[in-house]
Amino acid sequence: GAAERGLLNAEAWAGGDKWTKSLGITLAGGTTGVTGSVAASTKISGFGTVSMPVATAGTITATGGAGAALTLSGTVTNRTLAITTASASNLTIGSTGIVTAAALSISSANQTLGVAGALTLTGAQSMTLGKITMAGGTLTDSSGLTITSGTLSGFGPVAANVSGAGAIKATGGLLELTGTLSGTTALTVSGAVHALKPPSPGAAKAVTYTPPGTAGRNTQATRTPPPGPAADRRTANAAGGTGGTHGGETSGP
Numbered sequence: 001g002a003a004e005r006g007l008l009n010a011e012a013w014a015g016g017d018k019w020t021k022s023l024g025i026t027l028a029g030g031t032t033g034v035t036g037s038v039a040a041s042t043k044i045s046g047f048g049t050v051s052m053p054v055a056t057a058g059t060i061t062a063t064g065g066a067g068a069a070l071t072l073s074g075t076v077t078n079r080t081l082a083i084t085t086a087s088a089s090n091l092t093i094g095s096t097g098i099v100t101a102a103a104l105s106i107s108s109a110n111q112t113l114g115v116a117g118a119l120t121l122t123g124a125q126s127m128t129l130g131k132i133t134m135a136g137g138t139l140t141d142s143s144g145l146t147i148t149s150g151t152l153s154g155f156g157p158v159a160a161n162v163s164g165a166g167a168i169k170a171t172g173g174l175l176e177l178t179g180t181l182s183g184t185t186a187l188t189v190s191g192a193v194h195a196l197k198p199p200s201p202g203a204a205k206a207v208t209y210t211p212p213g214t215a216g217r218n219t220q221a222t223r224t225p226p227p228g229p230a231a232d233r234r235t236a237n238a239a240g241g242t243g244g245t246h247g248g249e250t251s252g253p
Contacts, residue, residue, distance in 0.1 A: 024043040024045070025042065025046075026045050027045070027049075027070065028047065028048065029065070030049075031048055031051060032048075033052060034052055036052050038052070039056060040056040040058060042058055045061040046061075046070060047064060047069060047089075048070060049070075049071045050071070050073065050076075053075045054078075054079055055077050057079070058078075059079065059081075060080070060081050060082070061083070062083045064088075064089055069091065069112075071092045072093055072099055074098075075097075075098045076100070076101070077099075079101055080104075081102075083105075083106065083112070083113065084111075085111060087110060091104075091114070092116060092135075093115050093117040093119045097116070097119075097137075098118045100120045101119075101122065102123050103121050103122070103123040103125040103126070104125070106150070107127075107128045112132075113133070115133070118137060119137065120141070121143070123143050124144050124146070125144070125146070126145075126146040126147075127149075129149050130150045131152075132145075132153075133154045135154055135156065135172075136173070138159065144160055145162045146162075147165070147166030151166060151168075153168070153169040153171050154170070155170060155174055156175065157176045157177075158175065158179070160179045161179035161181075161182075164183065165183060166187065167187075167189075168187065169193075174194055182207065183207045188207075188209075189207060189208070190209070
């Protein structure tokens with residue numbers, strides 16, 4: 001029969017039943033099964049892991065958890081994503097997650113969006129004070145990403161035009177930007193950030209590279225790298241954070 005449970009306290013639900021909107025799903029460190037279904041308008045919130053696919057309309061909200069994340073490990077569509085601002089909250093696309101959703105509100109230092117799987121945003125994403133942390137996943141947004149303030153960090157491909165006045169910092173490997181890169185006042189770039197499309201001369205004046213003079217080396221590619229696995233380019237560029245790939249050759253300090 002239909003399961004109606006409102007709380008998963010560090011336990012796993014075997015799945016197979018249907019979640020209904022009377023109670024919704026409130027996770028407190030638990031894990032849903034990989035099977036089952038969620039009725040339309042059933043709210044999903046808290047922290048823990050949602051492993052089953054979700055294709056019905058409704059909301060998914062990451063709340064609290066003292067540093068723990070609400071992780072989406074299945075295929076998710078048609079849902080509105082949200083991260084609460086009252087306390088530090090983290091919404092993460094797990095390594096097996098495939099999520100397509102509209103842009104979400106990121107306007108507080110308490111909000112973190114993590115990407116270890118595949119996240120496709122269908123509208124222009126902006127960020128103020130919050131964090132987008134790449135963990136080897138892919139972030140795609142054809143409408144662009146504006147970092148008014150806050151930080152885009154980590155490693156993995158970001159398929160979006162990126163602009164703003166915040167910070168872009170590669171950690172743990174190569175952070176690969178496949179769209180354009182531009183700054184409105186002072187967009188700072190540090191670490192092994194590899195931009196495949198150099199900014200226009202006017203836009204480049206608002207982009208600051210750390211350490212100075214690294215544009216065109218580890219932080220800014222002047223030519224599209226040769227075909228080959230992204231991992232090969234990540235290894236070449238991330239080693240020491242000082243070399244870059246140019247036309248098939250690796251440059252150093």
